[in-house]
Amino acid sequence: MRAQFSDELNIRLGARSLEAFQRFGQRPGQEIDLHQVGYLFLLSSDEHVAAFERNVDLQNSLGVRSRMLTAEEARRMSPLIETDGLLAAAFSPDDGHCTPESVVLGYATAARRSGVRFHTRTTVRSIVRTGSDTFRVVTDRGAVSTGAVVCAAGAWSRSIGEMVGVDLPVSPLRRQVVCTAPMPGPPDRVVPFTIDFGSTFYFHREGRGLLLGMSDPDETPGFKLDVSDAWLPRLTEAIGRRAPALLDVGVRTGWAGLYEMTPDHNALIGSAGRFFYATGFSGHGFLQGPAVGEVVRDLVLDREPFVDVSALDAARFAAGRVRPELNCV
Template identity: 30%
Template sequence: MQGVSNVQKTANAVIIGGGMIGCSLAYELALRGMKDIVVVEKEYLCSGATGRCGAGVRQQWGTETNAILARDSVKRFEQMNEELEYDMDIEFKQGGYLIVAYTEGEWTQFHKNVAVQKSLDIPVEMVTPEGAREIVPHLNIDGLFGATFCQTDGHANPFHVVDAYAKAARRLGVVFETYTEVTGIVAENGKVKTVETTRGNIDAPLVINAANYAAGKVCKMVDFDLPLYPQRHQALVTEPVEPTQGPMVISFSRRLYCQQTPHGSFIMGVGDPHEPKDFNINSSWDFLEDVSRQVLSVLPLLKNLRVVRQWSGLYDMSPDANPILDEVPDVQGMWVLAGFSGHGFMVGPQTSVLVAQKIMGEKCFMPIEKFGLDRFRRGELLLEPSVV
């Protein structure tokens, strides 16, 4: 734990949140020449949503925006150990994603999704039920319309990824203040001025809110209501067994994702459409029963696996399941990067490039305005159909 010393009094930028988004953005800004960056995290790095995520990385999205961010992030994951000169291994394994359709509506949507993905040169294929079972031999194909498969999708270790970004950022001069909670933000004359923390105040002309599910609370510190709400998602991990499943298997209609890690354990979860909008991260028996029913309907071979533990995390849900990357209205210098709706880890590497390009005055590789807050007022939402 950090000592009781105060934080430094001034910075060029303060980033709130020490997860995937905060740490990767700190690196990208420092890489582009920004000096004197401070990342403030209320606990330890990767202690929030990133450390509780399933850590899957897929490019199979229904909106062009998410597909581009994911496609380019996969390329970054593939080279991350080398790019960040990491002294360990982020454990990025590309076993693929098999996304199955048990309803006609899903299968129709998959045709639309694949058209988007192929237009972006994402190596995805539509497969028959028999073809899907060749990829995952223990898949239940009763009632299956078909599936989509992308071999370059995969899974990484979120703790190692955040550690890699943090170490690379530190080498570029970024300061990380852990166990330091933001208690207030001061703005004067329409500009952000000061970040107040439990270890002192930091004056900065640029404040970046990368606090995930707590981003709404941070925005309220400058009297702005962010259109975002927290939603609990639960997951479990089983005992390790011999390798039996290469790809992640996803069923949207059954709200399920399931993958086998490189260590042999299975990680799985289901989404609950009736989950209340609050900050509850307690675990429940209902989840264990629900995920068991759903996974056995898709992957019946797993019925005798023993559960080692379960946990919960929070999605930062936006109205259209797409991120919000924008400056807060009427508070110049305060940015918000939130609303990833459970997918910030997989699109984080390239999202941080996009935001860093914008902040540093570089040409953005795609129009960042698509992720602006104004889209909600205009009613031009980027509705993402492929969310578990």
């Protein structure tokens, strides 16, 4: 979770969500293994340094405690890194990571207490408009009539939008991670979520080991969930350049998942009548989830959200109003 973004909207959504994650033990009342160890962005080009300096100024103006560091300060903070070629770094102490499964469990448990019923493993076949503000949602387990539909279908959102004539330009893109064997040293040693921004290689503590990942520029869109070794040589090269000590650490496991990508790497949040959508977060959906949940709730209830998200309407692409987020990995 983080609030270090280049777009003011994303900063506000990230900061609001961080506050919710900090209070998660009280509301909704679930332990989520929150570790606010900070995000450390490593910068190796003048262009990136200048951009992050602007970003930090914007973040600070919005109350985010990010700051620029020298390469040596970054190495002291994250001793595994090699500083050759590093020019600077950006760090925010309030960022961190937690256990997504626990967050889902917390929300689901609280929702059930409020009378919500979940129908898992249920496929939506079609959505039929039965009036100006009413729908009939047809599933493989029956139909539901409703006065509002909320599409938060992630990588599958485009097909849901097509059912009601709404273009949601979301493409699925496989991303993979690996987890290492236990690392030497004390198990409670603080390791910031460290990102080599130029290569997108990143790592953070995961149990006694580390979780490693990076973006694969050769990956093509598609619903691919199998684990592939094709990206590993590129990952190994990035590790050897930025954190060579990790080359000697064994790998225990790994998995693949789907990013939900939009053309400008920014979310789609808005509505078309009583069809609401929140999707296309391009890798930062989980960390913005609590705040976006608030926003969608208020949109459904016709209330003013805490932040104006109209710039994230899906129609921005047809109107030529792209809004690129630069701090993506």
